[in-house]
Amino acid sequence: MIPMLWEIIGNTSCIINHLSTAVVVIGCIFFFPYIGEDVKPFTPEKAREIVMSLQQPAVFCNMVGDWPALHWDVKHLSAMLDGKTIQFRIGLKTMDLVPQFETSCSYVKATLEQFLAWSSGQPSCLSGPFSCFKHSKYWAYADYKYIARIFEDKEEVFQDVRWSDFGFPGRSGQESTLWIGSEGANTPCHLDSYGCNLVLQIQGRKRWHLFPPGDTSFLYPTRIPYEESSVFSKVNVANPDLKRFPEYRNATAHVVTLSPGQVLLVPRHWWHYVESIDPITVSINSWIELDADHEARVEEAVTRTLVCALKSAESSSDGDPWLNPTEVEATSHEINLQYLNQAVSAYFKCQKANVPEQAHPSSSGAQQETRASRKRKRQVSCETEDCQLLNHEFSSSTFKAEKLQKVPFGPHLIQVLPQSQETSSVGAGAVASDDRDLLHENEGGHFGKLHCTRKQLLMSNDCRTPANQMDSDSSPNASQAALSTNDLLDCLVNPHVIRLVAQLLLERARV
Structure with missing residues (x-):
C-alpha cells in the first residue's frame, strides 16, 4: 500500500506542490488509527x-x-x-x-x-x-x-x-x-x-x-x-x-x-x-x-392537579384542545393527588440523602448554627437554580458546581x-443565525421527559424503580403526613397565591 500511495502522490501535481499537506494526509490515513483511534477530547x-x-x-x-x-x-x-x-x-x-x-x-x-x-x-x-x-x-x-x-x-x-x-x-x-x-x-x-x-x-x-x-x-x-x-x-x-x-x-x-x-x-x-x-x-x-428535579416534580404534580380539575369541569363540547397529544388522557383527581404525594415523598428522601449525618447539637446555639447553615445552603441553591425563573437573575458564567474552575472551550x-x-x-458558524455549520476549526476559548411515566406516578432517584416499590423511607410516615385535597386547597387559596393569580389575571385582561 505504501509504494502505491507514494506513486499516487508522485502523479498528483497538486499534492506534490503542497508537500506539507500530503504529509498531513498520510498522517491522518495511516498513523491516526494506530495512535489513539478511541481517544476523545474529554474523558x-x-x-x-x-x-x-x-x-x-x-x-x-x-x-x-x-x-x-x-x-x-x-x-x-x-x-x-x-x-x-x-x-x-x-x-x-x-x-x-x-x-x-x-x-x-x-x-x-x-x-x-x-x-x-x-x-x-x-x-x-x-x-x-x-x-x-x-x-x-x-x-x-x-x-x-x-x-x-x-x-x-x-x-x-x-x-x-x-x-x-x-x-x-x-x-x-x-x-x-x-x-x-x-x-x-x-x-x-x-x-x-x-x-x-x-x-x-x-x-x-x-x-x-x-x-x-x-x-x-x-x-x-x-x-x-x-x-x-x-x-x-x-x-x-x-x-x-x-x-x-x-x-x-x-x-x-x-x-x-x-x-x-x-x-x-x-x-x-x-x-x-x-x-x-x-x-x-x-x-x-x-x-x-x-x-433539583425532585422539587420540580412537586410543582408539576400541583400543576397537573389544577389543570385537570379545571379543564375537566368545562363542557366537553367547547372544542378546546388543551391537552397535548403527548399526554394520553386527563387523569383523575385521585391519581393526581397520589402523584403529588409521591413527588413530595421523593423530594424529602432526596433532601435527607443529601444532608450528611451530624451529631445532635448539645446547645441551642449549635441548633441555631445548624439551621443557619441549612438556610444558607437553601439560599445558594435558590440563587443558582429555581429562583432564576422568579427573579430573572442570570449570568452565562454561573455554574452549579465550584469544582469546574475553567470551562475548556475550544x-x-x-x-x-x-x-x-x-x-x-x-468561529464563523458557532453562533451564526444563518445556515453556516459549526466549524471544527474554531479558535475560541408522556412518558415524562426523563422516562418517568405518570402511570408509575414517580420514580426513585435512579428513575427506574416505580414509586409503589420504594422503600419505607420514601412513604409518608408520622413525621410526614399524606397531603389531602384540603391541604392542597389551603395552599392554593393562600392570600399570597390569590394575590399573584389576581395580578396575572389583571395583566391578561389588559392585553
Whole structure:
C-alpha cells in the first residue's frame, strides 16, 4: 500500500506542490488509527462534570465518532423498522404569528419508506398516508419517539447509543428519544421542567434558538396546551408578534446550527425552539436527571392537579384542545393527588440523602448554627437554580458546581453565544443565525421527559424503580403526613397565591 500511495502522490501535481499537506494526509490515513483511534477530547468524568455544571449551552465535537448510531440515517432506520409504522405530526410551512402547537397539527401513521418517498416528491405518495399534504406546503415530524418502545423487539440496537462517553454509564438508546423530520419541521419554543438535555445530530442540520432562564417573563409562558414537564411560550420565535408580546424584544436568543456528529448541551430550564433546515433530519436526545428535579416534580404534580380539575369541569363540547397529544388522557383527581404525594415523598428522601449525618447539637446555639447553615445552603441553591425563573437573575458564567474552575472551550467544546455576539473569536458558524455549520476549526476559548411515566406516578432517584416499590423511607410516615385535597386547597387559596393569580389575571385582561 505504501509504494502505491507514494506513486499516487508522485502523479498528483497538486499534492506534490503542497508537500506539507500530503504529509498531513498520510498522517491522518495511516498513523491516526494506530495512535489513539478511541481517544476523545474529554474523558467521561470530565464530560460529565461539564454537563452537570455548565449553565450555558455548548456543543461537543469529536466525541461520538465511533458510535454506531451515527449510521442511523432514515434509510438505515427504515431497514431496521422493516415496515413498521410510526406517527408523524404534520404542520404548515407558512409562518404564522401563532406557534404551531401539537394540538393544532394533523397526524398520520406511515412507514419511513413512505416518508422518504413523500419528502422526495415521488408520485407514489398521491395515494399514501401523506396524500392530503403537499410536500411543498407541509412538513412532517416523527417526534418524541422513544427508542425503547419502537425497537422493543430489537434491544441490541440500544447499545448503538453510548452516553457512557459523557460520564453516564449504562445510559444507552433505551433512555433516549428519536426525532425524524422534513425541512421546516419544528418544535414550539418551550422549556423542560426536568433535567438537562444532550442532543446528538445524526442526519441533516437543525437550528436551535435558545434563551436563558432569566428570559422567562419575556417569552410569555403558558401551560395550555398542557404537557407534563413542558412550559410553552406564547411567542412564535420564528415570527414574533411584537404588538401582542412587546416584552419579547428584551429576550436574548442564542442561535446555533447543529451538524451531524455534534452533541448539543441544553442546560436546565433553557428555553429552546428547534427547526429542521435540511430536507431530512435525524437526531437522538437523552434527558439527564438532576437533584433539583425532585422539587420540580412537586410543582408539576400541583400543576397537573389544577389543570385537570379545571379543564375537566368545562363542557366537553367547547372544542378546546388543551391537552397535548403527548399526554394520553386527563387523569383523575385521585391519581393526581397520589402523584403529588409521591413527588413530595421523593423530594424529602432526596433532601435527607443529601444532608450528611451530624451529631445532635448539645446547645441551642449549635441548633441555631445548624439551621443557619441549612438556610444558607437553601439560599445558594435558590440563587443558582429555581429562583432564576422568579427573579430573572442570570449570568452565562454561573455554574452549579465550584469544582469546574475553567470551562475548556475550544475546538472540541464550542460555546453558544448570544446572537448579538457573533465575533471572530467564536468561529464563523458557532453562533451564526444563518445556515453556516459549526466549524471544527474554531479558535475560541408522556412518558415524562426523563422516562418517568405518570402511570408509575414517580420514580426513585435512579428513575427506574416505580414509586409503589420504594422503600419505607420514601412513604409518608408520622413525621410526614399524606397531603389531602384540603391541604392542597389551603395552599392554593393562600392570600399570597390569590394575590399573584389576581395580578396575572389583571395583566391578561389588559392585553
